[in-house]
Amino acid sequence: MDVAGASCRSEASWKEMSKEELETQYTPSSWVIRRGAEETLRTYSQIGNEATKRAQATRGSLLHIPYGHREGERLDIYFPEEESEALPFFVFFHGGYWQSGSKDSSAFMVSPLTAKGVAVVVVAYDIAPKGTLDQMVDQVTQSVAFVQKRYPCNEGIYLCGHSAGAHLAAMMLLANWTKHGVTPNLKGFLLISGIYDLEPIVHTSQNAALLMSVEDAQRNSPQRHLEVALTQPVDPACHILVIVGQHDTPEYHRQSREFYQTLHRGGWKASFEELDDVDHFEIIWNLTQKDYVLTQMILKTIFQES
Structure with a gap:
């Protein structure tokens, strides 16, 4: 879907919203x-728990590996x-507004993807209040570097995140891989219902656990960094899919577009x-289904690139 020429600037700015509307x-x-x-x-948690238990019971796995x-x-x-x-390695970062969620209930996509020959990595990171946004971004970067070092012959690493996890995946577009001593073989990004400018979150109740300042939010906003720097792709063939659900909120739609x-x-x-x-x-719990449109989109991205 091509919306490159569309303008979102005519939409009401989040800064003009009341506190309640925001x-x-x-x-x-x-x-x-x-x-x-x-x-x-409850359903989201239940489906995630059941999918993870099923994956651990039916697939070969390495669990709780330190990165x-x-x-x-x-x-x-x-x-x-x-x-x-x-x-090919599909690396998933869970959502939960950087303050809830777990790898132990996020293996939604394992069964349909492994059935097609894809290894799936589900990553944990220190959520708030234990972890700060800076720490989470660093941890996710470490996890990607770890996968590349452990499997240097991989046929491509595909990063995927949902909601807050999509933000963390997007931050990998800005990562300093030299610092980690490896350049991961990144072939694709699938960013699902994400937030890419964190400043609005500072002004909501979600920030109670995150304790972000405006400066913290700006430093960790891929939208702002890419607007200013227009960072050039390391690999122009690396495909980035920005995905949103029809019934996501208007602000999630605006941020994604x-x-x-x-x-x-x-x-x-x-x-x-x-x-x-x-x-x-x-949009994410349906990934348990092999015929779901997003499951097929992921497989198409992986196998036309690898």
Whole structure:
């Protein structure tokens, strides 16, 4: 879907919203359509837990592998039946507004992706209040470097994040890989229902645990960095999909479109997709289904690149 020529600037700026409106815009559970907010969050957790238990019971795996020295720096790797170091690796960062969620309930996509020959890595990071945004970005960077070092013959690393996890994945476009002694073989990014400018969050209740200053938010906003620097892609063939659900909030839509437009202007191979009839939570929990449009989009991205 090409929206490169579209302008989002005519939409009301978040700075002009009332405190109550801003709060609603950045509360995705307020916009669900098939269930109430509480039931949606329970269902999201239940599906994630069941998918993770099923993956651990039916797939070869390496669990709780340390990628750094801190207690929270762990990841799980799930393998297809034919194990090989020369596999595509799909690396997933969970959402939860940087203050909830866990790798232990986020293996939604493991069964359908491993069935097609993709290794799946689900990453933990220190959520707030234990971790700061700066620490989380550094941890995610470490995890990607770890996968590359452990599997140097990989057929491509594909980074995916949902919500806050999409923000962390997007920050990898700005990573200083030299500092980590490796250049990962990044072939694709799948950014699902993400936030790319964190400054609005400073003015919502979500910041109570994060304790972000405006400066913290700006430093950790890929939208702002790419607008200013227009960082050139290391690999012009690396495909970035910016994805949002039809029933995500208008602010999530605006942020996703503006981030896509910035990538497009910067010369990245980027595309924007709005998935029909899903909300902020269904868009990710449906990845348990092999025929789901996003599951197929992921597989198409991986296998046409590798």
